[in-house]
Amino acid sequence: xxxxxxxxxxxxxxxxxxNKDSVQDILVLNxxxxxxxxxxxxxxxxxxxxxxxxxxxxxxxxxxIHTHLREPGGTHKExxxxxxxxxxxxxxTSIACMANTQPVNDSSYIxxxxxxKVATDSPVNVFPIGAVTKGLKGEELAEIGSMREAGxxxxxxxxxxxxxxxxxxxxxxxxxxxxxxxxxxxEDSNLKGLGVMNEGYNSARFGLRGIxxxxxxxxxxxxIYLAELTGAKLHIAHxxxxxxxxxxxxxxxxxxxxxxxxxxHHLTLTDEVVGTYDTNTKVAPPLRxxxxxEALQEAxxxxxxxxxxxxxxxxxxxxxxVEYDHADFGMVGLETAFPLYYAKVLKNHxxxxxxxxxxxxxxAQIIGVKKGTLRVGADADISIFDPGIxxxxxxxxxxxxxxxxxxxxxxxxxxxxFTIVAGKIVYRGRV
Amino acid sequence: xxxxxxxxxNALQLKSLLGTEFLKKEQIQLLIxxxxxxxxxxxxxxxxxxxxxxxxxxxxxxxxxxxxxxxFELATQRLGGNSIVLxxxxxxxxxxxxxxxTARNIEAMRPDIxxxxxxxxxxxxxLDQALNLxxxxxxxxFHEHPTQALLDLMTIFQxxxxxxxxxxxxxxxIAHSRVARSNIYALRTMGAEVSVCGPPTLLPPKVEKMxxxxxxxxxxxxxxxxVVMMLRIQFERFSHGQTPSQGEYSRFYGxxxxxxxxxxxxxxxxxxxxxxxxxxxxxxxxxxxxxxILNQVSNGVMxxxxxxxxxxxxxxFSWKEDIQ
Numbered sequence: 001x002x003x004x005x006x007x008x009x010x011x012x013x014x015x016x017x018x019n020k021d022s023v024q025d026i027l028v029l030n031x032x033x034x035x036x037x038x039x040x041x042x043x044x045x046x047x048x049x050x051x052x053x054x055x056x057x058x059x060x061x062x063x064x065i066h067t068h069l070r071e072p073g074g075t076h077k078e079x080x081x082x083x084x085x086x087x088x089x090x091x092x093t094s095i096a097c098m099a100n101t102q103p104v105n106d107s108s109y110i111x112x113x114x115x116x117k118v119a120t121d122s123p124v125n126v127f128p129i130g131a132v133t134k135g136l137k138g139e140e141l142a143e144i145g146s147m148r149e150a151g152x153x154x155x156x157x158x159x160x161x162x163x164x165x166x167x168x169x170x171x172x173x174x175x176x177x178x179x180x181x182x183x184x185x186x187e188d189s190n191l192k193g194l195g196v197m198n199e200g201y202n203s204a205r206f207g208l209r210g211i212x213x214x215x216x217x218x219x220x221x222x223x224i225y226l227a228e229l230t231g232a233k234l235h236i237a238h239x240x241x242x243x244x245x246x247x248x249x250x251x252x253x254x255x256x257x258x259x260x261x262x263x264x265h266h267l268t269l270t271d272e273v274v275g276t277y278d279t280n281t282k283v284a285p286p287l288r289x290x291x292x293x294e295a296l297q298e299a300x301x302x303x304x305x306x307x308x309x310x311x312x313x314x315x316x317x318x319x320x321x322v323e324y325d326h327a328d329f330g331m332v333g334l335e336t337a338f339p340l341y342y343a344k345v346l347k348n349h350x351x352x353x354x355x356x357x358x359x360x361x362x363x364a365q366i367i368g369v370k371k372g373t374l375r376v377g378a379d380a381d382i383s384i385f386d387p388g389i390x391x392x393x394x395x396x397x398x399x400x401x402x403x404x405x406x407x408x409x410x411x412x413x414x415x416x417x418f419t420i421v422a423g424k425i426v427y428r429g430r431v
Numbered sequence: 432x433x434x435x436x437x438x439x440x441n442a443l444q445l446k447s448l449l450g451t452e453f454l455k456k457e458q459i460q461l462l463i464x465x466x467x468x469x470x471x472x473x474x475x476x477x478x479x480x481x482x483x484x485x486x487x488x489x490x491x492x493x494x495x496x497x498x499x500x501x502x503f504e505l506a507t508q509r510l511g512g513n514s515i516v517l518x519x520x521x522x523x524x525x526x527x528x529x530x531x532x533t534a535r536n537i538e539a540m541r542p543d544i545x546x547x548x549x550x551x552x553x554x555x556x557x558l559d560q561a562l563n564l565x566x567x568x569x570x571x572x573f574h575e576h577p578t579q580a581l582l583d584l585m586t587i588f589q590x591x592x593x594x595x596x597x598x599x600x601x602x603x604x605i606a607h608s609r610v611a612r613s614n615i616y617a618l619r620t621m622g623a624e625v626s627v628c629g630p631p632t633l634l635p636p637k638v639e640k641m642x643x644x645x646x647x648x649x650x651x652x653x654x655x656x657x658v659v660m661m662l663r664i665q666f667e668r669f670s671h672g673q674t675p676s677q678g679e680y681s682r683f684y685g686x687x688x689x690x691x692x693x694x695x696x697x698x699x700x701x702x703x704x705x706x707x708x709x710x711x712x713x714x715x716x717x718x719x720x721x722x723x724i725l726n727q728v729s730n731g732v733m734x735x736x737x738x739x740x741x742x743x744x745x746x747x748f749s750w751k752e753d754i755q
Contacts, residue, residue: 204635205452207552207574207612212636277553321529323551325572 004031004380004423007042011053011384015060016357017373026058028380031422036374051418053384059356060372061093061381061421063363064334066158066183066237066261066309069095069126071117072110073102078314078401080114083334084122086312086400088427090334091416093381094125094364094371095312099136100159106131106142111150123426124419125381127153127367129183132171138162141171148178153367156183158237159284161219163189165226172232181233181259181366186219186244187211187285196325198271198286206275208324211286213241220244224251227258235366236260238311240285242295249304259366261309262296264333264340265406273406279320279327280406283313297348300358307363308355310337314402332400336393338385339412346413384418386429391415442747447559447566448738450575451617459617460754461747463585466730466737468748473509473733482745483512489542490516491533492569493549498704498728499569499579503546506735510743515542530554534561544743547571565742567735573607579703580613582734584621586727587658588754590699595622595755600652603662603684603711604633604673610703611662615641622755628652629684632673649684653694660701661686661711677710687713691721699723 006028013024013036020036027035027042035041042048069083078086080097087095097114099105105114111128118126130147134140136157144155155175161184162168168184175182192215197203199210220236224247227234236248239260251258271287281287299305313330320327338359345355364372371381393410395403419427439446443458451459472479488507492500500516507514534557537545545566547555552572559566570576588594599618605611605627618625619642627638628646639645646652653659664680674680686700700712700722708714717724741747 199636201637201640204606204638204641205612207572207609209573210636277556318529321531323530323549323557324553325551 005029005048006380006420006423007048007050008053008058008382008384009050011056011058013058013374014352014356015374016353017060017361018375021353026374026382028423031380031424033374033376033378033380036376051384055388056384056386056417057352058382058384060360060374060383061419062091062338062359062383063094063371064092064310064312064337065096065307065363065367067095067097067312067334068100068314068330069097070101070314072113076316077319079121080117080126081121082399082401083312083314084118084124084126086332086334086398088123088419089399089416089429091338091383091385091419092124092334093383093419093421094127094369096127096129096153096367098129098156098158099131104131104135105129105147106134106136108143108146108150111147111152115151124421125371127369129154129156129158131155132157132162132182133167136160138164138167141167141174144174144180145178148180152180153369154181154183154235156185156237158183158185161185161187161189165222168223169226169230172226172230172234175232176230179368181235181368183235183237184219184223185237186216186223188215188218191215191218196282196286197274198288200271200289202271202274208274213243213288216241216285217243217247220247224248224256224258227251228254228256232257234258238263238266238285238309239296239299239305240266240288240292242292245295245299245304249299252304259306260304261307262300262305263309263311264337265331267293267296267300267344268340269406277324278406279322279324280331280404282324282327282329283331284329297344300344301348301350301354306358307366308337308341308358309363310334314400315404316402320404330404332398332402332405335398335400336405336407336412338416339414340407342387342414343412380420380423382418382420383416384420385414385416387414389413389415441741441744443741445742448577448742449555449559449566449568451577451580451613451620452575454577454617454620456620459581459584459621462581462734462737462741463588463754464750465741465748466585466734467589467750469736470730470733479509479736480740480745481511482740482743483507483510483543486512486543486743488512488514488544488546488739489537489540490514490546491537491548492516492518494570496548496569499548502731503569503735505732506739509732510736510739512739530557531561534558538562538564544739567738567742570609572609573612574609575613576609577613578731578735578738579610580617581738582727582731583614583660583701583703584617585730585734586701586723587699589726589730590723591657592752593755594618597623597657598626598655599623599658599660600626600628600656601660601662602628602649602652602686604664604668605629605638605662606633606635607665607668608662614660615643626652626656630674633668649690650693653690655695656698657695658699658701659686659694663703663705663707664711681710685711685713686716688715691716691719701727704728
């Protein structure tokens with residue numbers, strides 16, 4: 001029996017790359033899509049395992065272009081093995097991992113190390129993102145070309161903003177030689193200061209230092225101007241404010257090469273939840289306000305925001321069971337991302353293909369990988385979810401090594417049930 | 432939401448006193464009436480209930496404090512209890528211990544009540560969820576300092592016989608003041624009209640949503656106020672771009688004789704202490720007949736006795752006047 005062959009029958013196939021949304025069968029042979037449609041011929045030479053996808057939705061494998069796997073250096077939070085198992089359990093077949101490991105992924109050696117670990121430890125595809133500057137220090141460019149040869153798909157100092165506008169401009173210029181997208185973590189470090197939550201009425205109430213929305217918006221505006229100046233490809237990570245959305249919308253209208261992503265938590269939670277002082281609500285950029293959620297939803301609906309990305313940021317209990325001021329920023333997200341996105345589809349009556357495009361085709365385009373499609377001949381990376389299943393988040397059941405989720409106990413609808421990478425089932429959920 | 436835990440069996444129906452934001456009017460009335468009764472009994476040499484007899488108050492102070500700490504210690508002793516003080520510099524993280532470790536360690540020592548001061552907002556809320564004993568917030572970061580606000584209301588009531596309708600102006604660094612927040616909430620709950628005044632750099636964002644009037648000019652703000660509450664300015668504000676210098680701050684936001692003349696003649700001058708004499712408050716104003724600063728200090732002990740007494744299950748005391 002061929003492990004990399006499968007017949008997926010009677011699923012609702014949603015593939016925006018081919019404008020498909022209908023009940024079809026998919027034949028996978030040797031890790032590639034062999035046929036898609038109805039009534040095609042099935043080879044009789046060897047038995048092919050079947051998945052009955054009746055009532056399930058079958059899509060190209062989901063891609064999360066914003067995760068932190070913490071290896072090397074932060075393996076008490078997450079490892080490549082646990083992080084990628086978490087991805088598979090969340091329905092993702094490909095993820096990109098950020099460069100803020102220890103040591104930083106700012107050289108081909110670290111990129112190579114990560115890729116070697118991925119080859120042995122990961123059930124899903126992992127695309128490393130290289131640093132923009134050495135050590136994420138914002139002082140000198142990292143060896144971007146060498147990292148590109150070693151396999152990076154984009155560059156970013158994510159976690160930090162390259163505050164020196166001159167240097168960021170040079171990074172954008174240089175990225176064009178290697179056809180790399182530059183991903184901006186937009187938070188002006190001076191305006192952010194010691195802030196721990198969104199600046200507004202709630203920060204005043206809770207007595208916590210605020211981070212103004214302008215801390216993000218001034219950098220988004222700066223980077224859009226620099227993208228225009230250089231002609232480079234800019235991607236705005238985790239857009240969180242209505243103001244950022246307006247800037248990105250306007251830049252796209254003017255034909256500047258800018259894309260953007262939004263996280264499930266910025267689409268779902270407001271800064272009101274910080275009032276519990278639960279440090280799992282502490283994240284960068286911070287949770288904002290209702291009007292921002294509305295603008296972000298609208299931006300997903302009209303395509304201003306291209307991709308959905310979890311910003312999976314695992315932290316250990318030691319780093320979170322502390323004072324709000326002292327807790328690390330970030331929350332895990334891979335295993336709760338999909339149902340939170342799907343809740344938006346249900347609530348806003350979005351076309352399912354819009355969600356799928358933002359999780360497959362669009363992110364693949366942003367990082368320039370040949371993924372995100374079920375076309376014949378493509379890698380057989382397939383995600384299958386059950387749209388009807390209701391379940392409750394239990395963080396103790398996470399595959400991730402960390403449990404820093406504010407969604408523990410949330411009732412969800414929709415769950416990934418098969419995650420298939422190159423024709424191999426790497427995760428099988430309870431149906 | 433920072434709602435208090437489920438009602439335990441005491442007159443306040445509160446497990447802990449974490450802040451004033453969610454205190455109801457009746458709870459504030461009980462706390463003040465009991466404090467006023469204690470004060471009268473104390474002054475007449477009458478007995479005070481030994482509510483804390485055989486009990487230990489664990490005072491955990493992560494931040495320097497002399498007056499609040501000694502006020503709580505005296506309050507504990509006057510109720511017949513023992514207190515133990517643990518002061519820790521820095522955060523638990525710097526010691527390699529999490530805040531919840533700290534909580535579990537304290538609980539293992541079996542104290543009866545925990546009094547916590549902490550430089551990080553919300554820390555008492557996190558500890559309260561983890562602990563099965565009553566907790567009093569003695570100040571958390573810029574967030575709340577409920578006993579200070581309650582003693583301020585007690586002082587206002589004693590002087591004016593009414594809180595409702597009283598016009599109270601809070602002046603200074605509102606953004607970084609837990610005293611201001613707790614006072615705004617408690618005063619508003621009791622029906623006072625609250626205004627704040629300070630440079631825009633030292634006001635919290637959207638402070639007007641707390642139901643207060645906002646002034647930037649002290650001379651305009653003090654007119655028609657019944658109470659002017661001056662806050663202590665921390666000297667670190669002058670080095671963080673929040674206000675240029677002590678001299679300039681004092682010039683625009685200091686309460687001196689010139690500004691006092693713009694106030695109503697019967698205005699009350701309050702200050703949570705310690706006073707930076709000559710900075711936010713001129714010495715002759717601090718020591719003037721309008722100042723009730725020392726009443727605040729003595730009321731503080733009585734109010735804290737009331738808090739400890741009621742949270743420990745003591746019966747509330749009534750007061751001859753209606754606290755409105």
